[in-house]
């Protein structure tokens with residue numbers, strides 16, 4: 001069975017959404033990204049992946065796959081009939097990769113990551129100045145589209161939905177982009193998205209306690 005190492009409400013949320021959307025069973029392991037311990041058994045998370053970062057997907061053959069863009073596409077390709085990624089050879093596959101790269105580099109590493117990891121060291125002025133310009137790109141794109149790629153939900157939507165959810169705790173109110181707010185609301189009507197968020201929010205609360 002597939003196994004996903006995740007941290008509640010971290011970027012691995014999109015992999016959980018993808019697994020649920022695909023109807024794939026998986027074992028989920030809570031990896032504490034601050035302490036680098038696997039919560040199940042207290043083992044060293046760096047022993048699972050030297051990156052010490054989620055997501056890590058353990059494949060059926062035991063290999064470990066990291067990086068959201070790769071993990072999400074791998075999950076999508078296990079169930080091609082679900083259309084969670086356009087097939088290779090379809091020009092939209094490159095659009096999917098374009099969005100996954102943009103979300104990972106520009107929104108996640110360009111803004112969310114420094115905001116949550118370096119929040120007190122005074123280095124956030126530049127990422128803060130840039131995020132509005134960054135978000136205007138997907139905002140304009142979804143102004144007249146239901147989904148990021150083609151006419152159906154893909155793993156790029158799973159990843160953008162996660163990123164948009166994290167913007168509020170990062171101090172960015174997405175209400176200033178009505179198309180993004182409406183998009184996030186649409187995504188949150190999907191049962192898989194709701195289930196993934198509910199599961200991880202409940203776990204997240206155990207961290208704060």
Ligand SMILES: N[C@@H](CCC(=O)N[C@@H](CS)C(=O)NCC(=O)O)C(=O)O
Pocket residue numbers: 007010011012033051052053054055066067068069104113
């Ligand atoms: N480039 C990686 C980034 C993964 C990443 O930064 N994950 C965060 C959680 S959102 C993490 O586990 N960070 C722990 C660390 O950097 O030590 C991807 O896109 O999957």
